[in-house]
Amino acid sequence: MHATLRVRSSVRSLRGNRSFAAVERALLVARDRLGVRVVHFAVLGNHLHLIVEADSSAALSRGMQGLTIRLAKALNAALRRSGAVFADHYHARVLATPTEVANAVGYVRDNAAHHFPEHAGGVDPFTSDARPELAAPARTWLLTVGWTRALRRVPARPSPTS
Numbered sequence: 779m780h781a782t783l784r785v786r787s788s789v790r791s792l793r794g795n796r797s798f799a800a801v802e803r804a805l806l807v808a809r810d811r812l813g814v815r816v817v818h819f820a821v822l823g824n825h826l827h828l829i830v831e832a833d834s835s836a837a838l839s840r841g842m843q844g845l846t847i848r849l850a851k852a853l854n855a856a857l858r859r860s861g862a863v864f865a866d867h868y869h870a871r872v873l874a875t876p877t878e879v880a881n882a883v884g885y886v887r888d889n890a891a892h893h894f895p896e897h898a899g900g901v902d903p904f905t906s907d908a909r910p911e912l913a914a915p916a917r918t919w920l921l922t923v924g925w926t927r928a929l930r931r932v933p934a935r936p937s938p939t940s
Contacts, residue, residue: 779832780882781842782869784825789853789863791823793904800856801826804848805912812848814841815914817921820889821904827886829873831918842868876928879920 790797801821809816814837818829826849832838850863873879890902906913916922 779830779838780871780873780886781828781830782825783828783846783849784865784869785853785863786865787824788861789824789859790857792821792826792853793823796856797853798904800852801849802909802912804845804852808845808848809912810914812841812844813837814845815917816845816906817913817916818883818886818906819913820886820902820906822890822893827889829879829883829886829921831916831921842870873920876920876924879925880928883921883925 785792792798792801798821805816805819808814814830814832816828816830820827830838830842832841846864846868853863854860871882873882887905887907890905891899894902901907903909
């Protein structure tokens with residue numbers, strides 16, 4: 779699944795030192811404990827993109843709820859604030875085919891270049907590419923093998939600078 783979590787406008791940028799440290803801690807603790815495995819992530823100013831897998835839809839629902847609560851508590855503590863952190867329920871898109879997974883993984887990994895052109899062509903420090911220890915190893919066929927097979931069939935995207 780590709781999930782997007784958007785924070786309220788009253789929450790400071792998630793890419794700030796204290797905010798990102800809180801997100802790091804929450805992802806590390808939740809890495810493979812809440813019923814979902816966060817395999818890829820990108821932290822942007824006002825939202826997070828997650829590629830997650832779970833063993834069932836019930837585990838996915840419970841795990842995402844637990845992860846959202848853990849993130850909200852960590853951010854509130856780090857930013858010395860209280861109240862709701864996320865703007866609404868997470869937005870989710872189930873990924874059923876290798877091509878959908880390849881496109882979603884590419885989108886998450888390259889999303890910072892869209893929002894922050896200075897990261898185009900390099901590894902964004904606020905992603906699972908830069909912080910692989912915060913992501914869980916994939917277990918499903920789609921996220922271990924399937925999506926890489928689809929990469930061979932997906933045409934290369936033009937670089938953001940062209």
